[in-house]
Amino acid sequence: MEEKYSRVKELLEEYGQEQLLTNYEKLDVNKKNKLLDEILTINFNQIEKLYQNTKKEISFSQINLQPIPYVEKDKLSEEEREKYKKQGEELIKEGKYAVVTMAGGQGTRLSHNGPKGTYDLGLDSHKCLFEILCDTLKETYEKYGEYVPWYIMTSEENNDDTIKFFEKNNYFGYDKSKVKFFTQGQLPVIDEQGKILLNKEGLINKAADGHGGIFVAMRKNGIIYDMKARGIQWAFIGGVDNVLAKMVDPILAGIAKQKNVLVAGKSVVKACPEERVGVFCRKNEKPSVIEYSEISKELAESREQNGELTYGESHILCNLFNIEAIDEISKDKLPYHYAYKKIPYMNENGEIVNPEKPNAYKFEAFLFDAFESLEDMAIMRVKREEEFAPVKNAEGVDSPETARKLYQNFYNI
Numbered sequence: 001m002e003e004k005y006s007r008v009k010e011l012l013e014e015y016g017q018e019q020l021l022t023n024y025e026k027l028d029v030n031k032k033n034k035l036l037d038e039i040l041t042i043n044f045n046q047i048e049k050l051y052q053n054t055k056k057e058i059s060f061s062q063i064n065l066q067p068i069p070y071v072e073k074d075k076l077s078e079e080e081r082e083k084y085k086k087q088g089e090e091l092i093k094e095g096k097y098a099v100v101t102m103a104g105g106q107g108t109r110l111s112h113n114g115p116k117g118t119y120d121l122g123l124d125s126h127k128c129l130f131e132i133l134c135d136t137l138k139e140t141y142e143k144y145g146e147y148v149p150w151y152i153m154t155s156e157e158n159n160d161d162t163i164k165f166f167e168k169n170n171y172f173g174y175d176k177s178k179v180k181f182f183t184q185g186q187l188p189v190i191d192e193q194g195k196i197l198l199n200k201e202g203l204i205n206k207a208a209d210g211h212g213g214i215f216v217a218m219r220k221n222g223i224i225y226d227m228k229a230r231g232i233q234w235a236f237i238g239g240v241d242n243v244l245a246k247m248v249d250p251i252l253a254g255i256a257k258q259k260n261v262l263v264a265g266k267s268v269v270k271a272c273p274e275e276r277v278g279v280f281c282r283k284n285e286k287p288s289v290i291e292y293s294e295i296s297k298e299l300a301e302s303r304e305q306n307g308e309l310t311y312g313e314s315h316i317l318c319n320l321f322n323i324e325a326i327d328e329i330s331k332d333k334l335p336y337h338y339a340y341k342k343i344p345y346m347n348e349n350g351e352i353v354n355p356e357k358p359n360a361y362k363f364e365a366f367l368f369d370a371f372e373s374l375e376d377m378a379i380m381r382v383k384r385e386e387e388f389a390p391v392k393n394a395e396g397v398d399s400p401e402t403a404r405k406l407y408q409n410f411y412n413i
């Protein structure tokens with residue numbers, strides 16, 4: 001171990017990260033070893049580049065922005081509806097459709113102790129977010145006699161707790177053999193000076209690498225291979241926190257097939273120009289999502305002749321991907337964005353600090369950056385009150401209270 005220690009020390013000196021060993025002597029042997037191993041796996045050049053990016057001003061001037069066409073589910077003719085539905089239903093019945101739930105986020109805004117999916121929404125039934133999603137898959141089974149394969153992405157931080165929770169709840173009555181967990185990647189978090197932080201245990205302080213980490217995680221964990229081996233052609237990828245998500249939607253699948261595209265996304269109408277949501281668009285000719293922080297006030301407020309917002313199709317993290325698209329996208333890492341957050345850490349005196357204001361950067365890839373690698377995609381506008389009830393904040397907008405009301409209204413309970 002001494003040799004390893006010397007190697008690590010040299011490495012840290014080279015990159016100016018010596019603070020990582022200041023509490024080393026206080027650790028037990030196992031942790032000492034673990035810390036050294038963790039340090040040896042860090043890509044310090046990448047961390048340096050990510051840190052430099054936090055200092056760069058983002059320029060949006062070269063973006064050529066265009067609205068993107070969409071189909072409105074509610075305005076499909078009876079004939080179109082039936083045609084798409086039939087195409088989609090065939091995929092489901094033939095076992096070619098799977099669902100992936102991204103449950104690796106830290107859910108910091110909700111402040112729930114445990115994986116976000118285990119959060120009790122406060123219904124009379126006390127169903128948690130995982131069970132609410134599972135209910136829709138059970139409905140699919142009742143309709144089509146097929147247990148759709150359900151893949152759940154966790155993080156290093158919440159994987160064990162998530163699996164235990166499913167075991168304890170007997171997989172909510174779903175066919176256990178159809179459920180598969182896989183874990184997403186992590187990146188070290190750094191302070192304002194670019195120094196990597198230690199966590200409460202004195203090991204490297206890491207955070208999940210964003211929902212855009214899903215594609216690489218699917219490749220690394222053999223999920224793409226597993227899907228192909230099972231004959232799955234389409235995977236719906238969504239978050240864990242939309243309690244009205246319609247994860248199995250034959251019409252969306254039918255539209256994707258008909259339009260001959262590899263990805264189809266659902267949108268809801270942006271409530272007002274100021275709403276803090278990303279919207280579907282074409283960016284430099286490619287399908288994309290522009291964040292509320294990236295769009296100028298003028299474009300955000302621009303309206304069409306019919307009075308609707310020109311950029312009004314909100315992205316709700318409900319997208320259907322063909323397995324070939326996932327395979328391609330997973331070959332490269334998506335770009336990382338930084339978020340300035342309050343992150344507890346162990347300081348150089350071995351004390352745990354719980355900051356009251358943001359103190360550190362974490363790095364995340366965004367799933368929708370993958371759209372820019374496509375020539376085209378299909379967008380289907382759905383009704384907000386039928387398909388979008390997010391649980392993000394502990395109180396106020398997009399909170400358990402608002403999501404519960406939307407859920408109760410939709411199911412009439």
Ligand code: UTP
Pocket residue numbers: 102103104105106107108109110116153184208209210211213238239240241317364392
């Ligand atoms: P959000 O971006 O809303 O993040 O995730 P979050 O973790 O739920 O909450 P905050 O921002 O910390 O408060 C949208 C969806 O993407 C998943 C989340 O679990 C949620 O289902 N996600 C997010 C991941 O699976 N991994 C990540 O690294 C980030």
